[in-house]
Amino acid sequence: MIRRRPPVGDLPADDGVALRVERLTHRFGPAVAVDEASFELAAGEVFGLLGPNGAGKTTAIRVVTTLLPVQTGRVTVLGTDVTRDPMRVRRMLGYVPQQLSAEAALTGRENVALFARLFDVPRRTRRQVVEEVLELVGLSAAADRLAGTYSGGMVRRLELAQALVNRPRLLVLDEPTIGLDPVARASVWNRIATLVDAEGMTVLVTTHYMDEAEHNCDQVALIHAGRIRAVGAPAELIRALGPQATLDDVFRHHTGGDLTNSGERLTDVRRARRTAGRLG
Ligand SMILES: Nc1ncnc2c1ncn2[C@@H]1O[C@H](COP(=O)(O)OP(=O)(O)OP(=O)(O)O)[C@@H](O)[C@H]1O
Numbered sequence: 001m002i003r004r005r006p007p008v009g010d011l012p013a014d015d016g017v018a019l020r021v022e023r024l025t026h027r028f029g030p031a032v033a034v035d036e037a038s039f040e041l042a043a044g045e046v047f048g049l050l051g052p053n054g055a056g057k058t059t060a061i062r063v064v065t066t067l068l069p070v071q072t073g074r075v076t077v078l079g080t081d082v083t084r085d086p087m088r089v090r091r092m093l094g095y096v097p098q099q100l101s102a103e104a105a106l107t108g109r110e111n112v113a114l115f116a117r118l119f120d121v122p123r124r125t126r127r128q129v130v131e132e133v134l135e136l137v138g139l140s141a142a143a144d145r146l147a148g149t150y151s152g153g154m155v156r157r158l159e160l161a162q163a164l165v166n167r168p169r170l171l172v173l174d175e176p177t178i179g180l181d182p183v184a185r186a187s188v189w190n191r192i193a194t195l196v197d198a199e200g201m202t203v204l205v206t207t208h209y210m211d212e213a214e215h216n217c218d219q220v221a222l223i224h225a226g227r228i229r230a231v232g233a234p235a236e237l238i239r240a241l242g243p244q245a246t247l248d249d250v251f252r253h254h255t256g257g258d259l260t261n262s263g264e265r266l267t268d269v270r271r272a273r274r275t276a277g278r279l280g
Pocket residue numbers: 028031032033051052053054055056057058059060098265268
């Protein structure tokens with residue numbers, strides 16, 4: 001298991017707030033992808049960003065992870081403004097992107113070691129860190145196999161291991177369980193729960209699986225056409241709709257559509273297919 005280490009940096013955790021997004025707007029040309037979105041993650045909570053394809057989830061995440069600039073609004077990670085000090089924010093973050101990022105021609109261990117080098121994990125602790133995170137995601141036994149031979153669930157867990165090499169305080173997961181079977185999905189969520197319990201990590205996650213969000217997220221935000229429509233604990237949002245309601249109903253209520261989306265783009269379909277194929 002990973003031992004607890006002192007947090008990166010020396011600033012207080014911004015009054016227990018791990019991530020604060022304030023009136024964030026992001027445009028691609030004339031199109032508004034994120035529209036005055038505000039939400040807050042308390043330290044140590046699992047927060048789900050839910051919404052149809054094209055709602056703006058990945059765009060918001062890319063701003064939070066410093067991969068896109070803040071155009072309008074303000075984003076702070078554990079008290080650090082992402083615009084003022086992106087390097088510091090990057091050191092506090094772990095990110096598993098929506099697209100698969102593991103390299104098929106390397107072994108599991110080599111994939112993780114590569115990230116450890118990229119994240120400047122000191123040479124003398126690198127080997128140990130790599131072994132610890134592989135253990136944490138349950139891949140020690142498969143560490144010498146090429147990632148190309150891994151099942152989809154193993155690939156996602158490998159990517160989780162990669163995101164953990166720098167002991168992030170905020171872990172950002174964009175559809176960590178897409179295309180996985182129920183057992184593999186449960187396994188990924190178990191690993192996430194372990195990290196939150198053992199390390200006090202904060203998690204921002206997107207998923208299209210409402211059952212996962214209901215059972216694993218402390219809070220969820222419903223986002224539609226770039227706007228945050230509702231935020232709350234899944235049980236609260238469900239209760240507000242009535243005794244027979246489900247989180248699927250909450251999703252439909254706030255996004256005005258169904259789970260299989262209206263504004264789906266060809267690139268989404270292609271990407272989902274590519275993902276499913278690769279994971280297949
Ligand atoms: N690089 C880009 N250039 C132009 N438009 C973009 C770009 N990235 C995203 N968009 C647009 O921004 C909007 C939000 O896309 P985004 O990828 O954030 O949605 P999402 O909620 O993550 O969807 P999904 O569930 O399909 O992953 C979409 O209309 C999309 O077409």
